[in-house]
Amino acid sequence: MKFERVRSARGRRLSSTRWLQRQLNDPYVQAAKRDGYRSRAAFKLLHIDERFELLTPGKRVVDLGAAPGGWTQIAVERVESEDAAKSVVAIDILEMEPLAGAEILVGDIEDEDAVARLRKAIGAPVDLVLSDMATSTTGHASTDHLRTLALAEAAFVFACEVLLPGGGFVTKVFQGADEPALFEAMTKRFESVRRFKPKASRSDSVELFLVGTGFKDAG
Numbered sequence: 001m002k003f004e005r006v007r008s009a010r011g012r013r014l015s016s017t018r019w020l021q022r023q024l025n026d027p028y029v030q031a032a033k034r035d036g037y038r039s040r041a042a043f044k045l046l047h048i049d050e051r052f053e054l055l056t057p058g059k060r061v062v063d064l065g066a067a068p069g070g071w072t073q074i075a076v077e078r079v080e081s082e083d084a085a086k087s088v089v090a091i092d093i094l095e096m097e098p099l100a101g102a103e104i105l106v107g108d109i110e111d112e113d114a115v116a117r118l119r120k121a122i123g124a125p126v127d128l129v130l131s132d133m134a135t136s137t138t139g140h141a142s143t144d145h146l147r148t149l150a151l152a153e154a155a156f157v158f159a160c161e162v163l164l165p166g167g168g169f170v171t172k173v174f175q176g177a178d179e180p181a182l183f184e185a186m187t188k189r190f191e192s193v194r195r196f197k198p199k200a201s202r203s204d205s206v207e208l209f210l211v212g213t214g215f216k217d218a219g
């Protein structure tokens with residue numbers, strides 16, 4: 001692959017020049033463009049699914065922190081079956097472009113009214129809860145770790161309310177001192193819990209995913 005240099009870096013801050021250079025040279029950014037995915041994050045879910053085989057036709061899925069929608073696209077592609085019109089319900093604080101096969105809500109997972117709307121949209125228990133939620137990073141590692149972990153914990157609480165027995169849960173976390181507590185809590189509600197870093201997750205990022213399978217109904 002040819003290395004692309006940012007043509008005019010003049011007037012741009014060093015951090016944004018670096019960001020742009022990384023985007024231009026990132027094979028997953030290019031692959032997302034080629035394959036019509038809305039984000040490079042789509043490949044993280046593809047890698048997670050290659051390893052854990054969570055998304056199969058007919059499954060019902062909730063996607064938390066879904067915008068711009070790469071994970072939602074993958075989920076729709078993989079669970080779509082003839083009799084299930086909208087098997088994927090997605091939510092984000094940010095507006096998201098409509099996507100055939102998914103019901104999309106705007107709301108904050110930490111807000112009770114939004115969660116009530118989400119529950120209503122889901123209706124019946126689901127097979128899989130996905131969360132790629134993250135707040136915008138501050139650059140202060142422990143603050144970013146704790147803020148993202150709070151979202152992962154909210155996703156876990158929500159998953160425990162809506163999952164079918166045997167269901168699955170995937171959540172993004174940032175490595176750090178408090179992540180083992182969430183891992184431990186998940187082991188009480190799932191038959192198996194694994195840490196997984198997809199190939200598309202940047203090696204210099206502290207991001208990883210916790211994957212719980214075999215949801216146990218009674219905690």
Ligand SMILES: C[S@@+](CC[C@H](N)C(=O)[O-])C[C@H]1O[C@@H](n2cnc3c(N)ncnc32)[C@H](O)[C@@H]1O
Nearest residue numbers: 039041065068069070071093108109132133134
């Ligand atoms: C890494 S992006 C998700 C990318 C997405 N999975 C994709 O494939 O395109 C993280 C998302 O989490 C959302 N988010 C952060 N806090 C949230 C909250 N409290 N409730 C809902 N979404 C939230 C952000 O708005 C952002 O769109």
